[in-house]
Amino acid sequence: MTAWWRRSLGGQIVSLMLVALLAGQAMGFALSWNSRNTALKTAAQSEFISRTATLAEVIETMPDDLRRDVLLASATTSTRFWASSADPRPEGRNWYAGARAYLLEPLSDIVNDRSPPETRLADGRQAEVVRNKAFAGWSPLASPLWTYQTPASVLPFEGQIGMGLAVPLPDGFWLNAVFYKPRQTDAGMVQSLISTFVTAIVLCLFGLISARLIARPLRALTEAAEALGRGEPLPARPESGPEDIRNLHVAFNRMQERLHRFVADRTRMLAAIGHDLRTPLTTLRLRVELLPDTDLRDKMIATLDEMHRMTEATLLFAKGEAATEPTRNIELSALLESLCDDLAETGFDVAFIEADKITFRCRPDAIRRCVRNLVENAVRYANKATVSVVATAQSVEIRVDDHGPGIPEDEMQQVFAPFYRLDRSRNAQTGGVGLGLAIARAIAQQHGGDITLSSNAPGLHVSLVLPRA
């Protein structure tokens, strides 16, 4: 079983569009996400650096008390400042712990100078500041934004948006600054997900509509091709629509016209041959009748009679082909039953196995002729025929069975050739010329079906399968 998205044109178009959309979005997202993050990080850090430089300038001459208050008041949601009497850099890793404690202190408490209750320390995201961090070590800060007189040292937060700064003040104290921004789910990301989703829905709709637009003329053409296969007379397809579809219609019309012309030419030629052979055959027969040798004369007359029958049959075949019978809906079981009854009335031993009603679209006279040829063969070569029919949603199968001599396996194809007769039939005075199966197969094929022969052990099993379209 094929997956649904490969089975239908709509499925294929929609899934291709979705794959293209997702691939495009994912690529765009990957590109913009990184640069957006870097830009955000740089902006926030720059702001922090210049703020610290300004603050250092402001507090350098202040008395201790005031300095402490100013530093506390300068805190923002993601920055903290404090002064220490010694160089903080030798503290190493421990500096993080101190910075973290400052950061965990809620902003309101810092401003109001209240010491934090223990419970407030449990803020999960802030706690990530130093967890599992590799200690990168302090290094001199090289930034054009640094405007303060003495150079600062920086402690980067690897992989996170944040950094620490240590600035020596003229009076021997050190200004400590920490900046840390926890990662947040980006509102932009949610928005772009929503917009991708909406675009996907719109694309699906357009995909389905375009698939319908493409499929409609294709479906019409499929039906036309089926009807052509059944030999139904068709009007030419309207040569309209987009260029690709129009070309398809033009090609189909041309094919249909050639096909009709081909069949008509062939039939005309067959009729002409049959017709033109009649006169020389009649002349020949008249001359043969004048021969003195009676024995030879009778044999020649018999052969000439057979040739005469062949030309007559050929003419009949050609006429039948040329006749354009309209396609109709019929009840197949009834048609077969009445055919069998007719044959039984003329003295043939034909049995029809009752079947349910089967509505079937065909050229009924042609189908009658086809089945009659098969039944006639069975009664002619096996004295008795059984006809049955089974139908499925897709096709009908008409079976003609007998228990006669059958046909050898290697001749089952050849008997369909016009004028081909098995040796034993040739010798026996059974009358046919060898056109019956050729005609039957031609009719089956005009209906889009075929006839197959198989052994009935003993006898012949003939199966005529026709599509129900």
Ligand SMILES: Nc1ncnc2c1ncn2[C@@H]1O[C@H](COP(=O)(O)OP(=O)(O)OP(=O)(O)O)[C@@H](O)[C@H]1O
């Ligand atoms: N049911 C059958 N059992 C045995 N042989 C058969 C059967 N049907 C056909 N044949 C063989 O196939 C040959 C071809 O059959 P086909 O119907 O084409 O021609 P035909 O019966 O000889 O002549 P006609 O043109 O009158 O039908 C027959 O001559 C016969 O030898």
Ligand SMILES: [Mg+2]
């Ligand atoms: Mg026959």
